[in-house]
Amino acid sequence: MNESIQVIISTLPFILKGTFVTLRLVLSALAVGFVLGLLLAIGQVYGKKILARAISLYIWFFRGLPNLVLLFLFYFGLFPLLGLDVSAFTIAVIALGLRSSAYQSQIFRGSIQSLGSGQMMAARSLGMTNIQAILNIILPQALRISIPGWSNEYPILLTDSAVTYAIGVMEILTRGSLVVSRTYQPMPIYLTCTVIFILLNYGGMKILHILEDKYRIPGFGNMEM
Amino acid sequence: MKDNIILRVEDIHKKYGKTEVLSGISFEVRKGDTKVFIGSSGTGKSTLLRCINQLTVPDSGKIWLHGEEVTHSQKSINYFRQRIGMVFQNFNLFDHLTAVKNVEIALIKVKKLNKKQAREKAMEELVRVGLKEQADLYPAELSGGQAQRVSIARALAMEPDIMLFDEPTSALDPELTGEVLAVMKDLSRNGMTMLVVTHEMGFACSVANEIIFMEKGKILESGPPSKLIREPRFERTKQFLCKLGELYGDIGR
Amino acid sequence: MIDMIFLSDVLLPPLLEGLVVTLKLIACSIPFGLLTGILISTGRVYGNPAVSFLCKTYVIIFKGTPLLMLLFLIYFGLPSIGISLSPFIAAVTGFIICNGAYNSEYIRGAIQSVKSGQMVAALALGMTKRQAIINIVLPQALIRAIPGVSNEIIYLIKYSSLAYMLTCIELTGAGKIVASRYFRFTIVFLIVGLIYLFLVTIAGKLLTMLEKKFAVPGLIK
Numbered sequence: 001m002n003e004s005i006q007v008i009i010s011t012l013p014f015i016l017k018g019t020f021v022t023l024r025l026v027l028s029a030l031a032v033g034f035v036l037g038l039l040l041a042i043g044q045v046y047g048k049k050i051l052a053r054a055i056s057l058y059i060w061f062f063r064g065l066p067n068l069v070l071l072f073l074f075y076f077g078l079f080p081l082l083g084l085d086v087s088a089f090t091i092a093v094i095a096l097g098l099r100s101s102a103y104q105s106q107i108f109r110g111s112i113q114s115l116g117s118g119q120m121m122a123a124r125s126l127g128m129t130n131i132q133a134i135l136n137i138i139l140p141q142a143l144r145i146s147i148p149g150w151s152n153e154y155p156i157l158l159t160d161s162a163v164t165y166a167i168g169v170m171e172i173l174t175r176g177s178l179v180v181s182r183t184y185q186p187m188p189i190y191l192t193c194t195v196i197f198i199l200l201n202y203g204g205m206k207i208l209h210i211l212e213d214k215y216r217i218p219g220f221g222n223m224e225m
Numbered sequence: 226m227k228d229n230i231i232l233r234v235e236d237i238h239k240k241y242g243k244t245e246v247l248s249g250i251s252f253e254v255r256k257g258d259t260k261v262f263i264g265s266s267g268t269g270k271s272t273l274l275r276c277i278n279q280l281t282v283p284d285s286g287k288i289w290l291h292g293e294e295v296t297h298s299q300k301s302i303n304y305f306r307q308r309i310g311m312v313f314q315n316f317n318l319f320d321h322l323t324a325v326k327n328v329e330i331a332l333i334k335v336k337k338l339n340k341k342q343a344r345e346k347a348m349e350e351l352v353r354v355g356l357k358e359q360a361d362l363y364p365a366e367l368s369g370g371q372a373q374r375v376s377i378a379r380a381l382a383m384e385p386d387i388m389l390f391d392e393p394t395s396a397l398d399p400e401l402t403g404e405v406l407a408v409m410k411d412l413s414r415n416g417m418t419m420l421v422v423t424h425e426m427g428f429a430c431s432v433a434n435e436i437i438f439m440e441k442g443k444i445l446e447s448g449p450p451s452k453l454i455r456e457p458r459f460e461r462t463k464q465f466l467c468k469l470g471e472l473y474g475d476i477g478r
Numbered sequence: 479m480i481d482m483i484f485l486s487d488v489l490l491p492p493l494l495e496g497l498v499v500t501l502k503l504i505a506c507s508i509p510f511g512l513l514t515g516i517l518i519s520t521g522r523v524y525g526n527p528a529v530s531f532l533c534k535t536y537v538i539i540f541k542g543t544p545l546l547m548l549l550f551l552i553y554f555g556l557p558s559i560g561i562s563l564s565p566f567i568a569a570v571t572g573f574i575i576c577n578g579a580y581n582s583e584y585i586r587g588a589i590q591s592v593k594s595g596q597m598v599a600a601l602a603l604g605m606t607k608r609q610a611i612i613n614i615v616l617p618q619a620l621i622r623a624i625p626g627v628s629n630e631i632i633y634l635i636k637y638s639s640l641a642y643m644l645t646c647i648e649l650t651g652a653g654k655i656v657a658s659r660y661f662r663f664t665i666v667f668l669i670v671g672l673i674y675l676f677l678v679t680i681a682g683k684l685l686t687m688l689e690k691k692f693a694v695p696g697l698i699k
Contacts, residue, residue, distance in 0.1 A: 064675040066636035068643075068650055069667055076657065077664035155542070162544035166643060173547055180554065187555040194543050194551060201542035278602060307604035317599035321618045321694050331603035334613060365696020376599075383603060 004188035011179045011189065018172040019196060025092060025164065025171060026157045032097025033153065037104030042134060044105065045112050055105070062102035067163045070095045075167040092164040099160070100153055107149040111142040144215050151208035155201050162197070172196055229255050230292075231387050231418045237276055237286035239269070246272050247283065248442035254387065254420065259413040261429040262422045264439035265465065270422040271314075273439075274389045277420075278302075278309045291386060307335055310380030314392040316372045318364040318379075324371075325351060325360040328379045336383065350378035354408050370401030374408055381412075388412065390421040426469055430454065438462050489656050489666060496652025497673065503566070503638045503648060507573035508631055514574055515581025515627070516616070522582070523589050524611060533582070540579035546640050548572045553644045565646035569638075577634055584626030588619035621692050628685035635677055649673060 040059070044052045062070075074095045079086055115138060123133035162173045176193040180186045232254040239247040246269040254260060262270045275281035277288060279295065279302050288295040295305050319327050328347035332338045338346065351360055354374040364372055373393060380388060390409065394402040406428045413419055413432040423429065429436050430450040437447040438457075446458050457463045522533035540548065553568040563571065592615050600610035642651035649670060657666035 060679075061675065064636075064678040065671045066639040066650065066674055068639040069653075069671050069674060072650070072654060072657075073664070073667035073671060077667050081664050159544040159546075162546040163640065165546065173544070173550065177550070185558070186550075187558045190547070190551045190555045194547055197544055197547055198539065198542040202538070280598060280602060301606075303604045303606060306602060309602075311599075311602040313595065313599060313602075315595055317593075317595035319596060319599070319614050319618075320593075320697050321614075321621065330613060331600075331605060334609050335604040363695045363697075365694075379603070 004185055007179075007183050007185045008188050008192050011183070012192070015172060015175045015179065015189075015193060015196070018170060018175040019200065021089070021169065022158070022161050022171040022200065025089065025096070025161045025169065026154065028093045029096035029100055029157050029160075030153060032093060033100025033104045033157075034150075036097065036101035038108055038139075040101060040105035041108035041112060044109050046130065046134065059102045059105060062099045065099070067096070067099065067160050068166055070099060071164065071167050088164070088167045088169045092161075092167065092169050096157060096160050096164075100157060103156075104150060104153060107146050108142060110149070111145040112138055114145065115141055147208075147212045147215060151205070151212060154204050154208060158197065158201055158204070231256050231258075231290070232277065232420075233289040234273075234277070235287045235289075237273065237283045237288070239272055239276060239281065239283045246442055247276070250286070250439075250442075250444060252437065252444065252447075254418060256418055257416045258435065259417075259419045259421065259433050260435045260437055261433040262420065262437050262439060263424070263426075263429070263465070263469075264445075268439045269442045270439055271391050274311070274391050274420065274422060277389060278306050278311060280311075303335065307383055308386045310383060310385035310388040312373070312377050312380055312388065312390045312393050314395050316364070316369075316376045316396075318367075318372055318376055320364050323361050323363055324356065324367065324375045327364070327375055328382050331379070332382055346382055347378075350382045351375070353381070354378045355404075368401060369397045370404040373397065373405045377405070377408055377412075387418045387420065390419065390423065392422050392424075394423065394425060424469060424472075426454075426466075438465065440465075484660070484662065485665075485669075488660065489653075489669065492652040492656055493649060493670065493673070496647060496649040499566075499641075499646065499648040499652075500635075500638050500677075503569060503573065503641055503646075504635055506570045507577060507634055507638075510570075510574045511577030511581055511630070511634065512627065514578025515585050516620075518578060518582035519586040519589060520611065520616070522586055524607070537579050537582055540575055541583070543576075545572060545576045545637055546643060548576055549640060549644055565641065565644040569641035569644050569646050573634060573637070576637075577630055580630045580633075581623075581627055584623045584630070585619055587626075588622035589615060591622060592618045618697060621694060621697055624685075624689045624692065628682075628689065631685065632678055632681060635681055636674065639674075 040055050044055045074091050075088060079091055119137055120133055123137045161171055164171060165173045168174065172193050176189050180189050230253050235251050237247050237250040250273055264270055272281055276283045290305055290308060322330060325347050328350055329343040332343040332346055333340065348360065351357055354377055356371060356374055359367060359371055394405050397405065406425060410432050433450055435447055436450050436453045438445050440461055446462055454466060457466060518533045518536055521529045525533065549569060549572040552563065552572050553565065556563065596614050597610050600614045638648060639650040641648050653666045653670040657663045
């Protein structure tokens with residue numbers, strides 16, 4: 001037992017450094033997913049039929065592929081094929097970000113559509129162009145409605161970040177495994193990693209809930225309660 | 226005389242937080258009686274009914290069903306609940322079951338009848354309330370009046386000694402109350418022992434043998450319809466009856 | 479570039495073997511994952527305070543832990559306290575635990591959405607609480623939970639690929655092995671990906687059919 005605690009204490013700094021990597025990974029992928037997801041949602045709702053169809057195909061592809069396969073495809077296949085010499089971390093951000101964008105686009109699309117066509121009609125009738133209407137009227141509302149559904153992506157990406165172990169990203173699980181292969185103490189080390197993940201998960205959710213409460217539009221969408 | 230008394234309620238008290246909703250209710254119900262409880266909202270009428278089948282447990286007081294004590298019994302409450310039928314304001318039909326299955330299910334699970342017997346009995350009851358054609362419809366497909374009649378059939382199928390009706394028509398559109406009241410009048414005339422909480426004075430006057438007026442958790446006065454309505458003893462009773470008359474029209478018949 | 483002989487003779491057989499393993503993993507995990515979800519959610523809503531607390535803790539722990547982390551704990555960690563599981567069993571155990579946690583949240587939401595009057599009416603007819611839960615509340619809750627649980631089944635199909643990290647050679651693992659040997663990563667993983675897409679799409683259609691079959695008028699809000 002003492003030995004276990006010794007091992008945990010001595011390797012903790014190394015594992016904790018992985019927390020930063022994990023967070024950077026998650027937040028970067030979240031950002032990529034956000035920007036891309038928003039564009040895709042706008043494209044699906046307001047774009048021409050062909051664009052909407054293409055986007056649906058993209059979404060079908062990235063929602064149906066397992067993370068592991070996507071990571072392998074990019075890391076071992078596509079990127080070397082295209083001659084791109086890029087770090088595992090960057091590939092992970094791209095892969096997870098693209099996947100997240102597929103899910104996030106659905107959330108944003110739902111929010112935009114739930115606003116009803118009345119908002120757009122009113123904006124156009126005041127003389128705004130499509131783009132002005134989208135930027136000034138639709139998006140501010142849609143984004144705020146999306147926060148609950150969107151904040152679900154955080155725990156999902158956190159779980160996905162662990163899978164990047166498979167391509168060697170030095171996040172929490174990878175570091176934990178390295179330590180285990182050196183010290184032969186799998187139980188205490190992996191338990192420690194688990195605790196770190198749980199804390200990151202619930203800490204993050206707490207922050208997101210505060211954000212959610214702060215930006216909720218009064219009178220809107222309180223149906224889930 | 227003793228074996229004629231189906232239900233005896235003695236000194237029931239019930240508090241919710243600081244409010245005493247029932248402050249010492251006592252009465253007796255004989256076989257074949259139809260007693261109607263009236264009074265403003267919040268005077269504990271529904272709570273009283275729920276105390277009788279222990280859906281709400283009274284703070285103090287005793288209740289006897291056919292001479293057996295319900296309140297501090299060794300027997301499982303389910304034994305008593307099988308013999309007390311309850312009809313709710315919001316019907317509470319089981320949404321995932323068709324009408325006939327709603328009536329059957331307790332027969333199968335509680336009374337342990339086999340499927341064939343349960344189905345026969347259930348259809349019998351549905352015919353009795355006039356809903357043979359609606360047997361295979363789901364609650365969402367029934368009108369309010371039909372739904373309430375199914376819920377009466379469901380309670381009757383258990384062959385209870387006494388039926389409790391908790392504002393059975395309050396949630397119905399006015400055109401639909403008639404069909405439910407007709408079923409209830411029929412039941413009463415055929416000898417069912419019934420306790421009914423309602424505002425429907427027309428019903429009360431035609432079938433009740435006693436109207437009980439409750440105020441602030443107590444029974445203020447009671448008596449046969451003819452007497453209570455024409456010569457109420459208390460001012461408060463008179464006020465209430467007048468109000469009802471204003472809202473629901475002529476009540477004296 | 480796309481070498482047909484490679485595809486049919488070298489790639490396809492191992493992929494099919496891997497696919498069989500994947501299907502076995504999924505077939506074992508889905509029913510028990512559902513059962514776990516039902517038990518945990520019922521325990522949380524209807525159990526005594528101690529049971530309810532345990533169930534709540536279960537959900538917090540296993541929803542907050544990445545699946546791969548859980549798999550590592552089970553496969554690499556447990557042997558050190560005497561429990562050695564095969565890669566397949568370890569993977570299935572992890573899937574059931576994790577899937578059960580997510581299922582329980584959907585089912586719990588569904589249970590809480592069943593009108594309270596249903597329980598009251600059941601009790602008034604003389605049913606025990608247990609009878610009321612099993613015959614009246616759960617059937618309605620499960621019908622309402624179908625979309626959520628279906629979602630989790632789709633996730634399960636995709637996450638079955640993680641079994642490879644425990645050296646269980648399912649579809650993804652089979653693909654990686656062939657790809658590594660012949661340096662044909664892109665085409666192999668594209669094909670593996672397409673097979674998963676196919677599985678997920680078929681499952682989606684089947685589950686939608688299931689949802690329609692169990693639909694009761696007026697039950698889905």
